[in-house]
Amino acid sequence: MASHWVGTWAATPAPADGVALASPTIRMFPRISIGGDTIRLRLSNAAGTADLVIASTHVARRAPGPAIDPTTDRVVTFNGSVTAKIPAGAFVVSDPVSLAVAPLDDLAISLYIPNDLPASFGVTGRYSRQFAYLSPPGDFTGHEVMHASRVVDDWYFLCGIDVMAGEEVGGIVALGDSLTDGNISSYDMFCRWPDQLARRLVARGGRMFGVMNQGLGGNRILHDIRGDCGVKRFDRDVLAQPGVTHAIVVLGINDIRNRRGLAEEAVTAEELIAGLGQMARRARDRGIRIFGGTLTPFENETFLRGAYTPEGEAKRNAVNDWIRTSGAFHAVIDFDEGLRDPDHWPRMLPIYDNGDHLHPSDLGYNRMGDLIDLSLFD
Template identity: 45%
Template sequence: MLRRTAIRTLLGTLAVVPAVLAPIAVAAPANAAPRPHWVAAWEASSTQASTDAADCPAYTGLTDQTVRNVLTAATGGDRVRIRLTNVFGTTPLHVGRASVALRGTGADTVPGTLRGVTFHGRRSVTVPAGARMLSDPVRLSVPALHQLAVSVYLPDATGPATQHPRGLQDSYLAAGDRTSAGATGYDTSIDCSLFLDAVDVTAAHQVAGTVVTLGDSITDGTASTRNTDSRWPNGLARRLDARHGRTLSVANAGISGNEILEDRIPVRYGPSALHRLDRDVFEVAGVRDVIVLEGINDIGAASATAEQLIAGDEQLIARAHAHGVRIIGATLTPFGGSNGRYGGDYGTAFGERQRQVLNDWIRTSGAFDAVIDFDRATADPSDPSRLLPAYDSGDHLHPGDAGYQAMANAIDLSLLR
């Protein structure tokens, strides 16, 4: 009951942002060339480090080391900029050098593609505690769906790092400044991204903007195969890239363990969706749409009711509309059978009732601008409270690779503007 009371208090104190007046559009000449525009090619929603993981030294931080963050660009472009993050740092972050390149194999880069990155014309920069820093653009031809290597050299002790944990993608560490090097020296692989939360590109004119996928571990791809980009947002990016004509890039704002209503403990689960909406959605380059798939951890870990989650979703909807962003609701996937591993109200009779009531509201209320029915796309027809066995990773909460692909395939691309 304490958790539910806390949720009601939080919702009562969150103010709805008033709608803003739309700017007056001025028509461009008919023969004018499309202006280059920035879209997000990749995003990693940041969390605070509370402990070191076996494959991520985020809590200890780095000293005189280079991290080579490996990522997949959802769309291509001919200019690139990166965004460093010290959002959860408690002291200024001194960055000695940074670079970006097309990734080769392992920690290596494609010859001839490595570019030094500057910040207001300077190679080194200090990012204040609690802040982020956008780089100057660099010319680099990035093919859609190609991997990039973004290297950041930290000459001084950083303290606990701003991170994205459990990245399901090998990144690398090296001693000293190896931002201009190939694979030599990168002798440690890690499963997190450090001090980097976005890469943007100037996209082709048919890429109209970015769709952000806001969610928890099911959006973050937990239980998918590492180093294969098998998360459902990756599947969506592949489908959008193959679409002829107007399309969108995809930015994944999933955080494992995340909730809509509460800043969950431990802190690696990230601020609640309500608290991180501005940073992780509205500040994304070119954002036009957001798909929301959240609430299963509110039910399972915090025993939240459908009524509380509906109130939280209404806040998300109002704030998205105030920013001129379309918001698409996704029904929660089945979690029957997950209680033995995860406890709480994961898969309990109470939890299933809340999931069903919330899903019915998402489908029928008309509150969202559109709806994606991930529940029906992944449920076992013989027992809709459970994932279809072919889609179940084995923990009865997270889909496996086939389940995530089924989710990507279930999205009607015409819903995305």
């Protein structure tokens, strides 16, 4: 039977501002969406200013704390070598690894960085809402219980995990900002809406889909901030993802908020619509079904005081009206309608609000995952 690679997990490569590393082993614990008998890893040096050397990489199934199940420990190679040298701005794909993994398994990825990396190097990382571990200097990739000197909450250098799957298996990319990345959700509770979508797809059975979370805190459609803007990263983070068949785009609220307050970064609703339209067109050209997620309420947010304005609310409503009515997307996922207070639409319903009036609570994030009609993937 024919088979192909499908992304079962992803993290957007972006700058981990100000991070320095002292030759550590990094052990991270991604939860995959679909399983298989053969996997591979993708590692990124997207933010680096020089070559990145990774001297040893291991993958295993997770055990409690910083530990692994040693019976599942596998050495990962790159073109037959245990060492990977990644040029600045580039990424590498590992050789296939024979390891049976099940849907929703927790894996342990251990990377040994043999050189000190100062903050000026440009470490690639993205906050994870999960705990990971850094060791003292040294290679502990093969240790069952890794020596840990620090607990961190970033995905360092790891940008993807793929499984070899049957040709009928598809891939869903979630492209968004902090609301897709799950900012301020509870650590190690897997409350991000793509997590909930993955759980529901596994529980449903039938045709399987890998779910790849390409949320990036602060991300905008039209201007860079902590990584590339949406129209710039769309090819890398959506079109180039292994096995992608569907995409869900939820971007625009940070363009409206204009966090840096720069006049040259102020945008109109028409400009946001044009950017979203470009994404929809590029997906359709590649045969990818793309769904538009409406922008959620943020009246009187406190995460960035003063970011909410009546003018911004008017832009949000105009963009949402276009998403709902233009036909640019194959379908609409109405996150706005699902989270808003029915008695006051500009405001998030309090039970779905984490308290800053911008980011959902754990319940709110799971609600977003529940709003997605699974028949869209039939």
